[in-house]
Amino acid sequence: MKTRIQASIRLASLGLLATTGLAGGFAQAQDKGTVNLAYVEWSSEVASTNVVAAVLEQAGFDVNLTSLSAAAMFQALSTGDADAIVAAWLPTTHAEYMERIGDSVEDLGPNLDGTKLGLVVPAYTEVDSIADLNDNAALFDSEIIGIDPGAGLMGLAEEVVDTYDLDLRLRSGSDATMVAALSNAIDNEEDIVVTSWTPHWMFARWDLKYLEDPENVFGGAEQIHTVVRSGFDDDMPEAYAILDAFEWTPEQMGEVMLMNQEEGSDPRENARQWVEENQDVVEQWIDG
Structure with a gap:
């Protein structure tokens, strides 16, 4: 299983990484290093990960995005192949993965409630x-x-x-x-x-x-958490601070998800547009 996950991560690193700079004013930001973000191909996580990428780019970082399965995403985080995710559903959905990787990651808490x-x-x-x-x-x-x-x-x-x-x-x-x-x-x-x-x-x-779930198998409401690899705060304290401050609402996420459903749209460009149009929110994340 571990071998298959590592192979998946290597393939993703070779074929799915995309590093780009924001157009306009964002392109003038100073290069502060590269942040590697992993995510799963859920519409919610595509939206949030691309928005975080756009914010980090505005702050002067290069960003690599890697799409992985849930298991490989958490494995990449634990081994340092990924620096952060904003896609951990807790306390139930991804609890098993978080238990497996233990002290090799740091949970920064929820970035979305509801x-x-x-x-x-x-x-x-x-x-x-x-x-x-x-x-x-x-x-x-x-x-x-x-x-x-x-x-x-x-x-x-x-x-x-x-x-x-x-x-x-x-x-x-x-x-x-x-x-x-x-x-x-x-x-x-x-x-x-x-x-x-x-x-x-x-x-x-x-x-x-x-559908009603009288046995409560699915549990109650969850939160989506931001999780970073161990040592990320020491290596990239400014990026760490932005990820720690990142928090938005289901309504804000919904705006981006609907943009992504438009025919021919690009989630990366949509995220940049949303970031440009919501600078009051973004500045709170960047300024902490």
Whole structure:
């Protein structure tokens, strides 16, 4: 497993790293070194990681972005291949990964409050509870549409299947394939059940609802935390301070996520635009 993760990190470092400078006034900032940020391809984490990258670039840092699976992301952080992530869902979703890497990282606390995990259906679906899925399995083709198999959400979804003894099969995929399946079902006014979370732009686009979870397998509301590698504060104290100060709202994140859904849009450029248009917020992060 460790060998596969290390190989994934090496491939990502070779093929997925992108280092660019901000246009306009940002390009004039003094080069202060390179910050390596890792993230998972969830719409929420794409938004937050790119915004943090734009802020660090404004402050004079170069930034490398590496997209990895959840397991590889935390492994990269623990080995120093990544300096920081702003994508740790705690205390439940990513708890196992945080326990594994232990003292090799530092948790800087939440950068966003108000998250939720669960099974989601269109609002017109008559089923309201996970406990009622078996009796209505045919409505959903006996499937729950999931995301990437390494995600903590999928681990919880597997627990849900076991706890409720569901006859529905959990199908893995990605955030994109899950959303595509949801969109197709809604276009055809069909029933579908998917794994999802808040904040996610799909709640702004469609009328959806979470299924009740009477066994509380998914737990209560979570927070998204910023986590850095051990020693990062000594190596890059200014970047560390910015990451420590970074905190925003689901509404602000939602603005960026919706921008990213526009056809042909570039998440990196969208983040830079948002940063330029929200300097009052950004200055609080940079000034601490």
